[in-house]
Amino acid sequence: xxxxxxxxxxxxxxxxxxxxxxxxxxxxxxxxxxxxxxxxxxxxxxxxxxxxxxxxxxxxxxxxxxxxxxxxxxxxxxxxxxxxxxxxxxxxxxxxxxxxxxxxxxxxxxxxxxxxxxxxxxxxxxxxxxxxxxxxxxxxxxxxxxxxxxxxxxxxxxxxxxxxxxxxxxxxxxxxxxxxxxxxxxxxxxxxxxxxxxxxxxxxxxxxxxxxxxxxxxxxxxxxxxxxxxxxxxxxxxxxxxxxxxxxxxxxxxxxxxxxxxxxxxxxxxxxxxxxxxxxxxxxxxxxxxxxxxxxxxxxxxxxxxxxxxxxxxxxxxxxxxxxxxxxxxxxxxxxxxxxxxxxxxxxxxxxxxxxxxxxxxxxxxxxxxxxxxxxxxxxxxxxxxxxxxxxxxxxxxxxxxxxxxxxxxxxxxxxxxxxxxxxx
Amino acid sequence: xxxxxxxxxxxxxxxxxxxxxxxxxxxxxxxxxxxxxxxxxxxxxxxxxxxxxxxxxxxxxxxxxxxxxxxxxxxxxxxxxxxxxxxxxxxxxxxxxxxxxxxxxxxxxxxxxxxxxxxxxxxxxxxxxxxxxxxxxxxx
Numbered sequence: 001x002x003x004x005x006x007x008x009x010x011x012x013x014x015x016x017x018x019x020x021x022x023x024x025x026x027x028x029x030x031x032x033x034x035x036x037x038x039x040x041x042x043x044x045x046x047x048x049x050x051x052x053x054x055x056x057x058x059x060x061x062x063x064x065x066x067x068x069x070x071x072x073x074x075x076x077x078x079x080x081x082x083x084x085x086x087x088x089x090x091x092x093x094x095x096x097x098x099x100x101x102x103x104x105x106x107x108x109x110x111x112x113x114x115x116x117x118x119x120x121x122x123x124x125x126x127x128x129x130x131x132x133x134x135x136x137x138x139x140x141x142x143x144x145x146x147x148x149x150x151x152x153x154x155x156x157x158x159x160x161x162x163x164x165x166x167x168x169x170x171x172x173x174x175x176x177x178x179x180x181x182x183x184x185x186x187x188x189x190x191x192x193x194x195x196x197x198x199x200x201x202x203x204x205x206x207x208x209x210x211x212x213x214x215x216x217x218x219x220x221x222x223x224x225x226x227x228x229x230x231x232x233x234x235x236x237x238x239x240x241x242x243x244x245x246x247x248x249x250x251x252x253x254x255x256x257x258x259x260x261x262x263x264x265x266x267x268x269x270x271x272x273x274x275x276x277x278x279x280x281x282x283x284x285x286x287x288x289x290x291x292x293x294x295x296x297x298x299x300x301x302x303x304x305x306x307x308x309x310x311x312x313x314x315x316x317x318x319x320x321x322x323x324x325x326x327x328x329x330x331x332x333x334x335x336x337x338x339x340x341x342x343x344x345x346x347x348x349x350x351x352x353x354x355x356x357x358x359x360x361x362x363x364x365x366x367x368x369x370x371x372x373x374x375x376x377x378x379x380x381x382x383x384x385x386x387x388x389x390x391x392x393x394x395x396x397x398x399x400x401x402x403x404x405x406x407x408x409x410x411x412x413x414x415x416x417x418x419x420x421x422x423x424x425x
Numbered sequence: 426x427x428x429x430x431x432x433x434x435x436x437x438x439x440x441x442x443x444x445x446x447x448x449x450x451x452x453x454x455x456x457x458x459x460x461x462x463x464x465x466x467x468x469x470x471x472x473x474x475x476x477x478x479x480x481x482x483x484x485x486x487x488x489x490x491x492x493x494x495x496x497x498x499x500x501x502x503x504x505x506x507x508x509x510x511x512x513x514x515x516x517x518x519x520x521x522x523x524x525x526x527x528x529x530x531x532x533x534x535x536x537x538x539x540x541x542x543x544x545x546x547x548x549x550x551x552x553x554x555x556x557x558x559x560x561x562x563x564x565x
Contacts, residue, residue, distance in 0.1 A: 011449060013453035040470040046507060047500070065426030066426050123452050123453055124454075147430055159544060
Protein backbone atom coordinates (compact mmCIF):
# COMPACT_ATOMS: atom_id res chain seq x y z
CA UNK A 1 0.00 0.00 0.00
CA UNK A 2 1.39 3.39 -0.98
CA UNK A 3 0.37 6.10 1.41
CA UNK A 4 1.85 9.09 -0.40
CA UNK A 5 2.75 9.43 -4.04
CA UNK A 6 2.35 11.63 -7.07
CA UNK A 7 1.94 10.84 -10.73
CA UNK A 8 2.70 13.43 -13.34
CA UNK A 9 2.36 12.67 -17.03
CA UNK A 10 3.62 15.44 -19.28
CA UNK A 11 2.37 15.07 -22.83
CA UNK A 12 -0.08 12.16 -22.99
CA UNK A 13 0.57 10.16 -26.15
CA UNK A 14 -1.63 8.53 -28.80
CA UNK A 15 -4.46 10.99 -28.39
CA UNK A 16 -5.37 13.89 -30.62
CA UNK A 17 -3.83 17.09 -29.23
CA UNK A 18 -1.94 18.04 -26.08
CA UNK A 19 -2.78 17.23 -22.48
CA UNK A 20 -1.01 16.37 -19.26
CA UNK A 21 -2.10 14.92 -15.96
CA UNK A 22 -1.29 15.37 -12.28
CA UNK A 23 -2.43 13.01 -9.55
CA UNK A 24 -1.66 13.47 -5.86
CA UNK A 25 -2.24 10.80 -3.21
CA UNK A 26 -1.81 11.54 0.50
CA UNK A 27 -2.38 9.13 3.38
CA UNK A 28 -3.85 6.55 1.05
CA UNK A 29 -6.43 8.99 -0.36
CA UNK A 30 -6.55 10.63 -3.77
CA UNK A 31 -6.19 14.34 -3.01
CA UNK A 32 -6.62 15.52 -6.58
CA UNK A 33 -6.67 14.51 -10.22
CA UNK A 34 -5.98 17.31 -12.66
CA UNK A 35 -6.42 16.56 -16.33
CA UNK A 36 -4.83 19.60 -17.90
CA UNK A 37 -5.73 20.21 -21.49
CA UNK A 38 -2.74 22.21 -22.62
CA UNK A 39 -3.55 22.70 -26.27
CA UNK A 40 -3.54 26.44 -26.92
CA UNK A 41 -6.81 28.23 -27.28
CA UNK A 42 -7.53 29.70 -30.67
CA UNK A 43 -10.66 31.71 -29.83
CA UNK A 44 -12.87 30.63 -32.73
CA UNK A 45 -15.99 31.82 -30.91
CA UNK A 46 -14.65 35.36 -31.02
CA UNK A 47 -13.11 34.98 -34.48
CA UNK A 48 -16.36 34.07 -36.24
CA UNK A 49 -18.19 37.20 -35.04
CA UNK A 50 -18.95 39.56 -37.89
CA UNK A 51 -18.14 36.97 -40.58
CA UNK A 52 -20.67 36.12 -43.31
CA UNK A 53 -22.69 32.95 -42.73
CA UNK A 54 -21.39 31.19 -45.89
CA UNK A 55 -17.76 31.37 -44.82
CA UNK A 56 -18.10 30.27 -41.21
CA UNK A 57 -18.61 26.48 -41.62
CA UNK A 58 -15.36 26.23 -43.62
CA UNK A 59 -13.56 28.35 -41.03
CA UNK A 60 -14.68 26.28 -38.00
CA UNK A 61 -13.73 23.16 -39.94
CA UNK A 62 -10.16 24.24 -39.09
CA UNK A 63 -10.81 23.69 -35.38
CA UNK A 64 -9.83 20.07 -35.88
CA UNK A 65 -7.83 18.10 -38.40
CA UNK A 66 -9.35 14.71 -37.75
CA UNK A 67 -13.04 15.55 -37.41
CA UNK A 68 -13.21 18.68 -39.57
CA UNK A 69 -16.24 17.19 -41.34
CA UNK A 70 -18.15 17.12 -38.04
CA UNK A 71 -17.52 20.82 -37.33
CA UNK A 72 -18.32 21.76 -40.90
CA UNK A 73 -21.56 19.75 -40.99
CA UNK A 74 -22.80 20.79 -37.55
CA UNK A 75 -22.12 24.49 -38.12
CA UNK A 76 -23.78 24.26 -41.56
CA UNK A 77 -26.86 22.80 -39.88
CA UNK A 78 -26.95 25.63 -37.31
CA UNK A 79 -26.68 28.26 -40.06
CA UNK A 80 -29.39 26.55 -42.13
CA UNK A 81 -31.72 26.42 -39.13
CA UNK A 82 -31.11 30.14 -38.51
CA UNK A 83 -32.01 30.93 -42.14
CA UNK A 84 -34.83 28.34 -42.38
CA UNK A 85 -33.06 26.55 -45.23
CA UNK A 86 -34.24 22.95 -45.60
CA UNK A 87 -31.65 20.79 -47.35
CA UNK A 88 -32.99 18.42 -50.04
CA UNK A 89 -33.18 14.71 -49.29
CA UNK A 90 -30.28 14.22 -51.72
CA UNK A 91 -28.15 16.74 -49.79
CA UNK A 92 -29.01 14.93 -46.55
CA UNK A 93 -27.89 11.63 -48.06
CA UNK A 94 -24.63 13.16 -49.25
CA UNK A 95 -24.00 14.56 -45.76
CA UNK A 96 -24.60 11.14 -44.25
CA UNK A 97 -22.09 9.60 -46.65
CA UNK A 98 -19.47 12.26 -46.00
CA UNK A 99 -19.97 11.77 -42.25
CA UNK A 100 -19.68 7.98 -42.62
CA UNK A 101 -16.37 8.47 -44.44
CA UNK A 102 -15.10 10.55 -41.52
CA UNK A 103 -16.30 8.01 -38.94
CA UNK A 104 -14.62 5.12 -40.73
CA UNK A 105 -11.33 7.01 -41.05
CA UNK A 106 -11.38 8.54 -37.57
CA UNK A 107 -12.45 5.41 -35.67
CA UNK A 108 -9.89 3.36 -37.64
CA UNK A 109 -7.17 5.82 -36.63
CA UNK A 110 -8.14 5.57 -32.98
CA UNK A 111 -8.66 1.81 -32.89
CA UNK A 112 -5.74 0.59 -34.97
CA UNK A 113 -3.13 3.28 -34.33
CA UNK A 114 -3.88 4.55 -30.80
CA UNK A 115 -5.64 1.72 -28.91
CA UNK A 116 -4.43 -1.47 -30.56
CA UNK A 117 -0.85 -1.06 -29.24
CA UNK A 118 -2.32 -1.19 -25.70
CA UNK A 119 -4.17 -4.41 -26.51
CA UNK A 120 -1.10 -6.01 -28.07
CA UNK A 121 1.25 -4.81 -25.33
CA UNK A 122 3.30 -2.55 -27.59
CA UNK A 123 4.14 1.11 -27.26
CA UNK A 124 3.46 1.91 -30.88
CA UNK A 125 2.16 0.60 -34.15
CA UNK A 126 5.72 1.29 -35.31
CA UNK A 127 6.89 -1.54 -33.03
CA UNK A 128 4.52 -4.25 -34.29
CA UNK A 129 6.15 -7.56 -35.12
CA UNK A 130 5.78 -9.55 -38.34
CA UNK A 131 2.63 -11.33 -37.25
CA UNK A 132 0.95 -8.10 -36.16
CA UNK A 133 1.91 -6.41 -39.40
CA UNK A 134 -1.20 -7.64 -41.14
CA UNK A 135 -3.24 -5.46 -38.79
CA UNK A 136 -1.19 -2.47 -39.87
CA UNK A 137 -2.17 -3.26 -43.46
CA UNK A 138 -5.78 -3.45 -42.34
CA UNK A 139 -5.42 -0.13 -40.53
CA UNK A 140 -4.33 1.79 -43.58
CA UNK A 141 -6.77 0.02 -45.91
CA UNK A 142 -9.73 0.90 -43.69
CA UNK A 143 -8.53 4.45 -43.12
CA UNK A 144 -8.05 4.89 -46.85
CA UNK A 145 -11.54 3.58 -47.64
CA UNK A 146 -13.05 6.15 -45.26
CA UNK A 147 -10.82 8.83 -46.68
CA UNK A 148 -11.85 7.97 -50.25
CA UNK A 149 -15.56 7.97 -49.35
CA UNK A 150 -15.36 11.49 -47.86
CA UNK A 151 -13.28 12.60 -50.84
CA UNK A 152 -15.85 11.23 -53.29
CA UNK A 153 -18.58 13.31 -51.65
CA UNK A 154 -16.75 16.36 -50.33
CA UNK A 155 -13.77 16.64 -52.67
CA UNK A 156 -11.30 16.09 -49.83
CA UNK A 157 -11.34 14.08 -46.60
CA UNK A 158 -10.13 16.96 -44.45
CA UNK A 159 -11.78 20.38 -44.84
CA UNK A 160 -13.89 19.14 -47.80
CA UNK A 161 -14.42 22.04 -50.23
CA UNK A 162 -17.67 20.84 -51.92
CA UNK A 163 -19.77 21.05 -48.74
CA UNK A 164 -21.61 24.36 -48.33
CA UNK A 165 -24.70 25.93 -46.78
CA UNK A 166 -27.75 24.56 -48.65
CA UNK A 167 -26.14 21.79 -50.68
CA UNK A 168 -22.97 20.42 -52.31
CA UNK A 169 -21.21 22.24 -55.15
CA UNK A 170 -20.29 18.95 -56.91
CA UNK A 171 -21.92 15.55 -57.26
CA UNK A 172 -20.04 12.26 -56.86
CA UNK A 173 -18.47 10.94 -60.05
CA UNK A 174 -20.08 7.68 -61.22
CA UNK A 175 -16.85 5.78 -61.89
CA UNK A 176 -15.30 6.84 -58.64
CA UNK A 177 -18.50 5.81 -56.87
CA UNK A 178 -18.08 2.28 -58.23
CA UNK A 179 -14.48 2.19 -57.02
CA UNK A 180 -15.43 3.38 -53.55
CA UNK A 181 -18.18 0.74 -53.29
CA UNK A 182 -15.62 -1.94 -54.22
CA UNK A 183 -13.15 -0.57 -51.70
CA UNK A 184 -15.75 -0.53 -48.91
CA UNK A 185 -16.77 -4.10 -49.70
CA UNK A 186 -13.15 -5.16 -49.63
CA UNK A 187 -12.30 -3.64 -46.25
CA UNK A 188 -15.53 -4.90 -44.69
CA UNK A 189 -13.86 -8.25 -44.03
CA UNK A 190 -11.13 -6.49 -41.98
CA UNK A 191 -13.72 -5.20 -39.55
CA UNK A 192 -14.68 -8.67 -38.30
CA UNK A 193 -11.20 -9.12 -36.90
CA UNK A 194 -11.17 -5.61 -35.47
CA UNK A 195 -14.46 -6.22 -33.66
CA UNK A 196 -13.20 -9.57 -32.38
CA UNK A 197 -10.00 -8.04 -30.99
CA UNK A 198 -11.88 -5.45 -28.93
CA UNK A 199 -14.48 -8.02 -27.89
CA UNK A 200 -11.77 -10.37 -26.62
CA UNK A 201 -9.80 -7.56 -24.98
CA UNK A 202 -9.86 -8.16 -21.22
CA UNK A 203 -9.51 -4.47 -20.19
CA UNK A 204 -12.28 -3.54 -17.80
CA UNK A 205 -13.24 -0.36 -16.02
CA UNK A 206 -16.84 -0.35 -14.85
CA UNK A 207 -18.61 2.46 -13.10
CA UNK A 208 -22.17 3.75 -12.94
CA UNK A 209 -22.35 6.14 -15.90
CA UNK A 210 -24.87 8.57 -17.39
CA UNK A 211 -24.81 8.20 -21.16
CA UNK A 212 -26.04 10.88 -23.55
CA UNK A 213 -26.29 10.73 -27.35
CA UNK A 214 -28.17 12.11 -30.31
CA UNK A 215 -30.22 9.14 -31.49
CA UNK A 216 -31.15 8.94 -35.16
CA UNK A 217 -33.68 6.70 -36.91
CA UNK A 218 -31.04 5.16 -39.22
CA UNK A 219 -27.98 5.59 -36.98
CA UNK A 220 -26.66 8.25 -39.35
CA UNK A 221 -25.35 10.68 -36.68
CA UNK A 222 -27.07 13.80 -38.04
CA UNK A 223 -30.78 14.35 -37.20
CA UNK A 224 -32.82 13.09 -34.28
CA UNK A 225 -33.53 13.45 -30.58
CA UNK A 226 -31.02 13.58 -27.76
CA UNK A 227 -31.53 10.78 -25.27
CA UNK A 228 -29.98 10.00 -21.91
CA UNK A 229 -29.66 6.67 -20.14
CA UNK A 230 -31.84 8.21 -17.42
CA UNK A 231 -34.70 8.33 -19.91
CA UNK A 232 -34.66 12.00 -20.90
CA UNK A 233 -35.60 12.85 -24.48
CA UNK A 234 -34.59 16.33 -25.60
CA UNK A 235 -34.96 18.12 -28.95
CA UNK A 236 -31.65 19.33 -30.43
CA UNK A 237 -32.52 22.99 -29.94
CA UNK A 238 -32.90 22.53 -26.16
CA UNK A 239 -29.67 20.66 -25.46
CA UNK A 240 -27.87 23.69 -24.07
CA UNK A 241 -30.49 24.09 -21.32
CA UNK A 242 -29.46 20.72 -19.87
CA UNK A 243 -25.74 21.46 -19.86
CA UNK A 244 -23.84 23.24 -17.15
CA UNK A 245 -20.45 24.68 -17.98
CA UNK A 246 -17.78 24.17 -15.34
CA UNK A 247 -14.66 26.28 -15.26
CA UNK A 248 -11.57 24.16 -14.70
CA UNK A 249 -8.85 26.62 -13.72
CA UNK A 250 -5.89 24.46 -14.73
CA UNK A 251 -7.31 23.37 -18.09
CA UNK A 252 -7.55 25.38 -21.28
CA UNK A 253 -10.92 23.75 -21.95
CA UNK A 254 -14.18 24.10 -19.99
CA UNK A 255 -15.87 21.00 -18.64
CA UNK A 256 -19.59 20.26 -18.79
CA UNK A 257 -22.18 18.54 -16.62
CA UNK A 258 -25.47 17.17 -17.87
CA UNK A 259 -28.34 17.80 -15.47
CA UNK A 260 -25.72 18.75 -12.89
CA UNK A 261 -23.83 15.44 -13.03
CA UNK A 262 -20.83 14.06 -14.92
CA UNK A 263 -21.72 12.08 -18.05
CA UNK A 264 -20.30 10.44 -21.13
CA UNK A 265 -20.81 11.03 -24.84
CA UNK A 266 -19.34 9.01 -27.72
CA UNK A 267 -19.63 5.65 -29.43
CA UNK A 268 -20.39 3.76 -26.20
CA UNK A 269 -23.32 6.11 -25.48
CA UNK A 270 -24.63 5.77 -29.04
CA UNK A 271 -24.51 1.99 -29.06
CA UNK A 272 -25.96 1.79 -25.55
CA UNK A 273 -28.87 4.06 -26.43
CA UNK A 274 -29.57 3.37 -30.09
CA UNK A 275 -28.07 0.03 -31.19
CA UNK A 276 -31.38 -1.29 -32.54
CA UNK A 277 -31.10 1.33 -35.32
CA UNK A 278 -27.81 -0.01 -36.67
CA UNK A 279 -27.89 -1.21 -40.27
CA UNK A 280 -29.58 -4.59 -40.66
CA UNK A 281 -26.50 -6.26 -42.14
CA UNK A 282 -24.39 -5.00 -39.25
CA UNK A 283 -26.98 -6.29 -36.77
CA UNK A 284 -27.08 -9.65 -38.51
CA UNK A 285 -23.32 -10.16 -38.82
CA UNK A 286 -22.28 -8.71 -35.47
CA UNK A 287 -25.23 -9.88 -33.34
CA UNK A 288 -22.98 -11.68 -30.85
CA UNK A 289 -20.95 -8.54 -30.20
CA UNK A 290 -23.88 -6.14 -30.11
CA UNK A 291 -25.40 -8.28 -27.34
CA UNK A 292 -22.59 -7.00 -25.06
CA UNK A 293 -24.54 -3.73 -24.83
CA UNK A 294 -25.74 -1.85 -22.86
CA UNK A 295 -22.38 -1.81 -21.14
CA UNK A 296 -20.81 0.35 -18.45
CA UNK A 297 -17.31 -0.87 -19.23
CA UNK A 298 -15.56 2.24 -20.58
CA UNK A 299 -13.24 0.04 -22.69
CA UNK A 300 -16.30 -1.07 -24.64
CA UNK A 301 -16.14 2.38 -26.19
CA UNK A 302 -13.55 0.77 -28.48
CA UNK A 303 -15.82 -2.17 -29.31
CA UNK A 304 -18.67 0.28 -29.95
CA UNK A 305 -16.46 2.24 -32.37
CA UNK A 306 -15.56 -0.94 -34.25
CA UNK A 307 -19.25 -1.84 -34.59
CA UNK A 308 -19.95 1.67 -35.85
CA UNK A 309 -17.29 1.30 -38.53
CA UNK A 310 -19.19 -1.74 -39.84
CA UNK A 311 -22.47 0.15 -39.78
CA UNK A 312 -20.94 3.08 -41.69
CA UNK A 313 -19.63 0.70 -44.34
CA UNK A 314 -22.93 -1.17 -44.68
CA UNK A 315 -25.15 1.90 -44.87
CA UNK A 316 -22.77 3.68 -47.27
CA UNK A 317 -22.75 0.71 -49.65
CA UNK A 318 -26.56 0.62 -49.58
CA UNK A 319 -26.91 4.34 -50.27
CA UNK A 320 -24.26 4.41 -53.00
CA UNK A 321 -25.67 1.36 -54.78
CA UNK A 322 -29.26 2.59 -54.73
CA UNK A 323 -29.04 6.31 -55.37
CA UNK A 324 -28.78 8.13 -58.67
CA UNK A 325 -27.46 11.55 -57.68
CA UNK A 326 -28.83 14.28 -59.94
CA UNK A 327 -28.02 17.94 -60.36
CA UNK A 328 -30.45 20.02 -58.34
CA UNK A 329 -31.27 23.71 -58.59
CA UNK A 330 -29.41 25.86 -56.12
CA UNK A 331 -31.40 26.71 -53.01
CA UNK A 332 -32.46 30.32 -52.92
CA UNK A 333 -31.26 31.56 -49.57
CA UNK A 334 -33.08 34.55 -48.13
CA UNK A 335 -30.81 36.38 -45.74
CA UNK A 336 -32.48 37.38 -42.51
CA UNK A 337 -31.98 37.68 -38.79
CA UNK A 338 -32.28 34.44 -36.89
CA UNK A 339 -30.99 31.94 -34.40
CA UNK A 340 -30.09 28.35 -35.22
CA UNK A 341 -28.90 25.28 -33.38
CA UNK A 342 -27.18 22.30 -34.95
CA UNK A 343 -26.50 19.07 -33.08
CA UNK A 344 -24.80 16.04 -34.60
CA UNK A 345 -22.81 13.08 -33.38
CA UNK A 346 -19.12 13.66 -34.09
CA UNK A 347 -16.82 10.61 -33.83
CA UNK A 348 -16.19 11.38 -30.14
CA UNK A 349 -19.77 12.29 -29.25
CA UNK A 350 -22.45 14.94 -29.29
CA UNK A 351 -21.41 18.20 -30.94
CA UNK A 352 -23.47 21.37 -30.45
CA UNK A 353 -23.37 24.58 -32.46
CA UNK A 354 -25.52 27.67 -31.94
CA UNK A 355 -25.33 30.76 -34.14
CA UNK A 356 -27.16 34.08 -34.17
CA UNK A 357 -27.22 35.96 -37.47
CA UNK A 358 -27.91 39.65 -37.96
CA UNK A 359 -30.08 40.94 -40.81
CA UNK A 360 -27.09 41.05 -43.19
CA UNK A 361 -26.27 37.38 -42.53
CA UNK A 362 -23.26 38.09 -40.35
CA UNK A 363 -22.56 36.12 -37.19
CA UNK A 364 -23.52 38.08 -34.08
CA UNK A 365 -22.80 35.27 -31.67
CA UNK A 366 -21.61 31.71 -31.85
CA UNK A 367 -21.37 28.98 -29.24
CA UNK A 368 -20.16 25.43 -29.50
CA UNK A 369 -19.84 22.48 -27.16
CA UNK A 370 -17.29 19.79 -27.94
CA UNK A 371 -17.57 16.08 -27.02
CA UNK A 372 -14.25 15.97 -25.17
CA UNK A 373 -15.27 18.97 -23.04
CA UNK A 374 -18.44 17.06 -22.08
CA UNK A 375 -16.40 14.00 -21.10
CA UNK A 376 -13.70 15.90 -19.27
CA UNK A 377 -15.21 15.85 -15.76
CA UNK A 378 -16.17 12.19 -16.05
CA UNK A 379 -12.67 11.32 -17.23
CA UNK A 380 -11.18 13.01 -14.16
CA UNK A 381 -13.65 11.29 -11.84
CA UNK A 382 -12.92 7.93 -13.45
CA UNK A 383 -9.18 8.42 -13.07
CA UNK A 384 -9.77 9.21 -9.40
CA UNK A 385 -11.76 5.97 -8.99
CA UNK A 386 -9.14 4.00 -10.93
CA UNK A 387 -6.32 5.27 -8.70
CA UNK A 388 -8.35 4.60 -5.51
CA UNK A 389 -9.03 1.04 -6.63
CA UNK A 390 -5.34 0.37 -7.34
CA UNK A 391 -3.52 1.99 -4.43
CA UNK A 392 -1.84 -1.32 -3.61
CA UNK A 393 -0.25 -1.53 -7.07
CA UNK A 394 3.01 -0.28 -8.47
CA UNK A 395 3.06 3.38 -9.55
CA UNK A 396 4.09 2.57 -13.11
CA UNK A 397 1.20 0.15 -13.36
CA UNK A 398 -1.24 2.83 -12.18
CA UNK A 399 0.21 5.36 -14.60
CA UNK A 400 -0.15 3.01 -17.56
CA UNK A 401 -3.71 2.11 -16.54
CA UNK A 402 -4.58 5.82 -16.43
CA UNK A 403 -3.16 6.42 -19.90
CA UNK A 404 -5.02 3.41 -21.27
CA UNK A 405 -8.30 4.59 -19.78
CA UNK A 406 -7.87 8.10 -21.17
CA UNK A 407 -7.18 6.64 -24.60
CA UNK A 408 -10.34 4.51 -24.40
CA UNK A 409 -12.29 7.77 -24.19
CA UNK A 410 -10.64 8.82 -27.46
CA UNK A 411 -10.33 12.45 -26.35
CA UNK A 412 -9.53 15.26 -28.76
CA UNK A 413 -7.73 18.13 -27.05
CA UNK A 414 -7.51 20.12 -30.25
CA UNK A 415 -11.29 20.34 -30.40
CA UNK A 416 -11.69 21.00 -26.71
CA UNK A 417 -9.73 24.25 -26.75
CA UNK A 418 -11.19 26.01 -29.73
CA UNK A 419 -12.91 28.74 -27.82
CA UNK A 420 -13.51 30.40 -24.58
CA UNK A 421 -16.24 32.02 -22.66
CA UNK A 422 -14.94 32.32 -19.15
CA UNK A 423 -15.42 34.80 -16.40
CA UNK A 424 -12.53 34.60 -13.94
CA UNK A 425 -13.54 35.61 -10.47
CA UNK B 426 -3.47 14.54 -39.74
CA UNK B 427 -2.61 14.67 -43.41
CA UNK B 428 0.63 12.93 -42.55
CA UNK B 429 -1.40 10.05 -41.07
CA UNK B 430 -3.52 10.03 -44.24
CA UNK B 431 -0.42 9.98 -46.42
CA UNK B 432 0.64 6.94 -44.44
CA UNK B 433 -2.33 5.08 -45.98
CA UNK B 434 -0.25 4.82 -49.14
CA UNK B 435 3.31 5.25 -47.88
CA UNK B 436 3.58 3.66 -44.42
CA UNK B 437 5.36 0.53 -45.53
CA UNK B 438 8.00 2.47 -47.50
CA UNK B 439 8.58 5.02 -44.79
CA UNK B 440 8.75 2.42 -42.08
CA UNK B 441 11.90 1.09 -43.76
CA UNK B 442 13.44 4.48 -44.48
CA UNK B 443 12.55 6.68 -41.54
CA UNK B 444 13.43 6.32 -37.88
CA UNK B 445 10.64 8.23 -36.12
CA UNK B 446 12.41 9.68 -33.09
CA UNK B 447 9.54 11.68 -31.62
CA UNK B 448 5.94 11.17 -32.69
CA UNK B 449 3.47 11.69 -29.83
CA UNK B 450 0.48 10.75 -31.96
CA UNK B 451 1.87 7.24 -32.49
CA UNK B 452 4.31 6.54 -29.67
CA UNK B 453 4.82 7.55 -26.04
CA UNK B 454 8.59 7.14 -25.91
CA UNK B 455 10.93 9.38 -27.77
CA UNK B 456 13.12 12.42 -27.43
CA UNK B 457 13.97 15.43 -29.50
CA UNK B 458 17.70 14.97 -29.91
CA UNK B 459 20.07 14.81 -32.90
CA UNK B 460 17.28 14.86 -35.45
CA UNK B 461 18.08 15.06 -39.13
CA UNK B 462 14.74 16.63 -40.02
CA UNK B 463 11.97 17.99 -37.79
CA UNK B 464 8.50 18.50 -39.25
CA UNK B 465 6.62 21.03 -37.14
CA UNK B 466 2.94 21.87 -37.41
CA UNK B 467 0.93 24.61 -35.69
CA UNK B 468 1.53 28.25 -34.87
CA UNK B 469 3.25 29.49 -31.72
CA UNK B 470 0.93 31.00 -29.11
CA UNK B 471 2.49 30.34 -25.69
CA UNK B 472 5.96 30.92 -24.23
CA UNK B 473 6.17 27.18 -23.61
CA UNK B 474 5.58 26.46 -27.28
CA UNK B 475 8.19 29.05 -28.22
CA UNK B 476 10.72 27.38 -25.94
CA UNK B 477 9.95 23.96 -27.36
CA UNK B 478 10.28 25.21 -30.92
CA UNK B 479 13.71 26.65 -30.14
CA UNK B 480 14.69 23.35 -28.55
CA UNK B 481 13.56 21.48 -31.67
CA UNK B 482 15.55 23.88 -33.84
CA UNK B 483 18.69 23.38 -31.74
CA UNK B 484 18.39 19.62 -32.07
CA UNK B 485 17.55 19.36 -35.76
CA UNK B 486 19.71 19.75 -38.84
CA UNK B 487 16.66 20.77 -40.91
CA UNK B 488 13.32 22.18 -39.84
CA UNK B 489 10.22 22.07 -42.01
CA UNK B 490 7.04 24.06 -41.30
CA UNK B 491 4.00 21.99 -42.33
CA UNK B 492 0.51 23.40 -42.78
CA UNK B 493 -0.80 26.92 -42.97
CA UNK B 494 -0.63 27.59 -39.18
CA UNK B 495 3.09 26.81 -39.06
CA UNK B 496 3.93 28.53 -42.35
CA UNK B 497 2.12 31.84 -41.92
CA UNK B 498 0.20 31.56 -38.64
CA UNK B 499 -3.25 31.54 -40.19
CA UNK B 500 -5.92 30.74 -38.94
CA UNK B 501 -4.50 30.11 -35.44
CA UNK B 502 -3.35 33.73 -35.33
CA UNK B 503 -6.90 35.08 -35.52
CA UNK B 504 -6.55 36.76 -32.15
CA UNK B 505 -3.79 39.02 -33.51
CA UNK B 506 -6.48 40.79 -35.50
CA UNK B 507 -9.17 41.10 -32.81
CA UNK B 508 -10.55 44.52 -31.88
CA UNK B 509 -9.34 46.06 -28.63
CA UNK B 510 -12.62 45.09 -26.93
CA UNK B 511 -12.29 41.45 -27.93
CA UNK B 512 -8.64 41.46 -26.93
CA UNK B 513 -9.70 42.68 -23.50
CA UNK B 514 -12.28 39.88 -23.31
CA UNK B 515 -9.64 37.18 -23.81
CA UNK B 516 -6.78 38.82 -21.90
CA UNK B 517 -7.33 36.94 -18.63
CA UNK B 518 -6.97 33.58 -20.36
CA UNK B 519 -3.91 34.65 -22.25
CA UNK B 520 -2.25 35.74 -19.02
CA UNK B 521 -3.41 32.72 -17.05
CA UNK B 522 -2.01 30.14 -19.49
CA UNK B 523 1.21 31.91 -20.47
CA UNK B 524 0.30 33.09 -23.92
CA UNK B 525 2.47 35.50 -25.88
CA UNK B 526 1.18 38.89 -27.04
CA UNK B 527 0.71 37.55 -30.53
CA UNK B 528 0.54 34.23 -32.33
CA UNK B 529 3.52 33.73 -34.62
CA UNK B 530 4.41 31.61 -37.59
CA UNK B 531 7.50 29.46 -37.04
CA UNK B 532 9.80 31.60 -39.18
CA UNK B 533 9.19 34.61 -36.95
CA UNK B 534 10.98 32.73 -34.16
CA UNK B 535 13.46 30.31 -35.74
CA UNK B 536 15.04 29.66 -39.12
CA UNK B 537 12.77 27.48 -41.24
CA UNK B 538 14.44 25.49 -44.01
CA UNK B 539 11.37 24.46 -46.02
CA UNK B 540 7.67 25.29 -46.02
CA UNK B 541 4.72 23.05 -46.89
CA UNK B 542 1.76 25.46 -47.04
CA UNK B 543 -1.97 24.75 -47.27
CA UNK B 544 -4.82 23.85 -44.95
CA UNK B 545 -4.65 20.93 -45.01
CA UNK B 546 -1.02 20.94 -46.15
CA UNK B 547 -0.33 20.25 -49.84
CA UNK B 548 0.44 16.56 -50.11
CA UNK B 549 2.61 16.75 -53.22
CA UNK B 550 4.74 19.52 -51.78
CA UNK B 551 5.22 17.52 -48.59
CA UNK B 552 6.35 14.45 -50.53
CA UNK B 553 8.71 16.63 -52.56
CA UNK B 554 10.35 18.02 -49.40
CA UNK B 555 10.51 14.61 -47.73
CA UNK B 556 12.13 13.02 -50.78
CA UNK B 557 14.60 15.86 -51.05
CA UNK B 558 15.77 15.23 -47.49
CA UNK B 559 15.82 11.46 -47.91
CA UNK B 560 18.35 12.10 -50.68
CA UNK B 561 20.25 14.80 -48.82
CA UNK B 562 20.74 12.52 -45.82
CA UNK B 563 21.62 9.64 -48.16
CA UNK B 564 18.77 7.43 -47.04
CA UNK B 565 17.89 6.75 -50.68
